[in-house]
Amino acid sequence: MHAFDTVGSTNDEAKSLARAGAPHGTLVTARIQESGRGRRGRSWSSPEGNLFLSAVLRPEAPAARAAQLSFAAAVALAECLGAFLPVGITIAAKWPNDVLLEGAKVAGILLEAESGDGQGGWVVLGVGVNCRHHPEDAPYPATSLAAHGAVSPVPGLVLRAFVDRLDHWIVRWTREGFEPVRRAWLGWAVGIGGPVTVRLDRETLEGRFADLDTDGALLLELPGGVRRRIHAGDVHFGTGVGGS
Numbered sequence: 248m249h250a251f252d253t254v255g256s257t258n259d260e261a262k263s264l265a266r267a268g269a270p271h272g273t274l275v276t277a278r279i280q281e282s283g284r285g286r287r288g289r290s291w292s293s294p295e296g297n298l299f300l301s302a303v304l305r306p307e308a309p310a311a312r313a314a315q316l317s318f319a320a321a322v323a324l325a326e327c328l329g330a331f332l333p334v335g336i337t338i339a340a341k342w343p344n345d346v347l348l349e350g351a352k353v354a355g356i357l358l359e360a361e362s363g364d365g366q367g368g369w370v371v372l373g374v375g376v377n378c379r380h381h382p383e384d385a386p387y388p389a390t391s392l393a394a395h396g397a398v399s400p401v402p403g404l405v406l407r408a409f410v411d412r413l414d415h416w417i418v419r420w421t422r423e424g425f426e427p428v429r430r431a432w433l434g435w436a437v438g439i440g441g442p443v444t445v446r447l448d449r450e451t452l453e454g455r456f457a458d459l460d461t462d463g464a465l466l467l468e469l470p471g472g473v474r475r476r477i478h479a480g481d482v483h484f485g486t487g488v489g490g491s
């Protein structure tokens with residue numbers, strides 16, 4: 248494990264280590280990130296007191312399938328966070344890779360891969376958990392474990408609990424494929440079957456969140472019944488503006 252004090256981004260450190268041949272399971276953490284990254288080019292608020300973790304993974308699978316590991320990570324997070332929270336706090340997974348507490352984002356996942364063919368390739372799985380702090384200016388409702396009454400939201404403890412569950416789900420994914428991960432994710436997911444607005448780079452679509460496809464795509468049912476597979480985008484539940 249590589250535990251840094253201050254870095255730009257643990258994902259960048261993990262990518263350098265992966266390029267230099269770091270083995271599957273290499274972990275990188277930092278106390279503070281100075282340029283933490285989120286999905287879709289956003290920054291990730293990274294003050295001391297939160298968890299910033301990146302794992303080098305070398306799955307024996309093509310890069311396209313490796314993207315499913317972010318769902319394994321979301322399930323692992325959803326499963327482990329309850330132990331830090333008072334009973335009754337609703338934990339949920341939001342497509343594609345967010346974990347919510349009472350509808351607000353507490354954790355995010357950023358999966359980055361190097362090569363297209365996956366042969367000898369690697370992915371870096373980056374996870375940020377708002378343990379003590381959350382941004383007030385995020386473009387979505389955000390929260391932290393502390394804001395929901397967590398007793399000891401210590402990054403190191405969350406890290407251990409998460410890595411334990413992640414290991415479990417990566418082993419299952421390797422042996423059994425995506426289906427058990429998909430089913431577990433659906434068990435935590437918000438919004439399935441209901442109205443959803445999907446913001447893509449160039450268009451906004453409204454429809455019904457019909458299902459999670461067998462490769463992790465969001466199956467969007469448009470008015471008229473046509474289904475469209477969405478691989479990346481921001482989703483908002485309900486129609487029009489609003490939602491989480």
Ligand code: BTN
Binds near residue numbers: 256291344374375
């Ligand atoms: C998102 O929800 O947009 C993804 C957030 C991912 C943040 C984590 S923190 C550790 C790792 N290093 C980064 O720069 N980003 C990820």
